[in-house]
Amino acid sequence: MTETATEWTGDSAQGNIRRRYWLSALAKGVVTGAIGGIGAFTYNMSELMVAPIDPLLVLGITALAGVYAHLLADGLHESIRVGLIGFFTGGITMVGVWVAPLWILSYTNGARDLLLPQLTGTAVTAAIIVYSSVFLGAYLSALTIDAYAST
Structure with a gap:
C-alpha cells in the first residue's frame, strides 16, 4: 500500500517549518538585542537620564536581555542563534543610537564629518567594553546554569 503525501509530510511543509523556526529565532534575537543595546547606551550616557536612577539598574536591563536570549529559546541550537543575533x-x-544625533539634529556637513569618527570610535569602544561583557556574560551564565541544572 502506498502512502500519499499530505501537507504534514510534504517538502513545502518542511520549508514552512524551517522558515518559521528561523523567523522566530530572528525575532527573539532582534528584540533582546535591541533592548540590551538601548540599556547599555543608557548606562554609558547616564548623565542624560532625567530620573535619578542608579545607572547599574539600567545596566541590569542589558543583563536581563542576555538571560532572556537563552530563556526564550526552545533548545540549545535556537539559543545559540538567538544569542548571536541578539549580540550583534x-x-x-548601541552604536546607531550613539551616532544618530548627528543626522537627527541640524549639524552641518562639515561638523558631521568632524564628529562622526570620534563618536563612532567612542561608541564602538563602549559597545566592546560594556555591552559585550554584560550581554555575553549574562547569556553564558544563564547557559551554564541551565546546563548544570538540567543534568
Missing part, C-alpha cells in the same frame, strides 16, 4: 543587533543598536 544590540551592538549595532
Whole structure:
C-alpha cells in the first residue's frame, strides 16, 4: 500500500517549518538585542537620564536581555542563534543610537564629518567594553546554569 503525501509530510511543509523556526529565532534575537543595546547606551550616557536612577539598574536591563536570549529559546541550537543575533543587533543598536544625533539634529556637513569618527570610535569602544561583557556574560551564565541544572 502506498502512502500519499499530505501537507504534514510534504517538502513545502518542511520549508514552512524551517522558515518559521528561523523567523522566530530572528525575532527573539532582534528584540533582546535591541533592548540590551538601548540599556547599555543608557548606562554609558547616564548623565542624560532625567530620573535619578542608579545607572547599574539600567545596566541590569542589558543583563536581563542576555538571560532572556537563552530563556526564550526552545533548545540549545535556537539559543545559540538567538544569542548571536541578539549580540550583534544590540551592538549595532548601541552604536546607531550613539551616532544618530548627528543626522537627527541640524549639524552641518562639515561638523558631521568632524564628529562622526570620534563618536563612532567612542561608541564602538563602549559597545566592546560594556555591552559585550554584560550581554555575553549574562547569556553564558544563564547557559551554564541551565546546563548544570538540567543534568
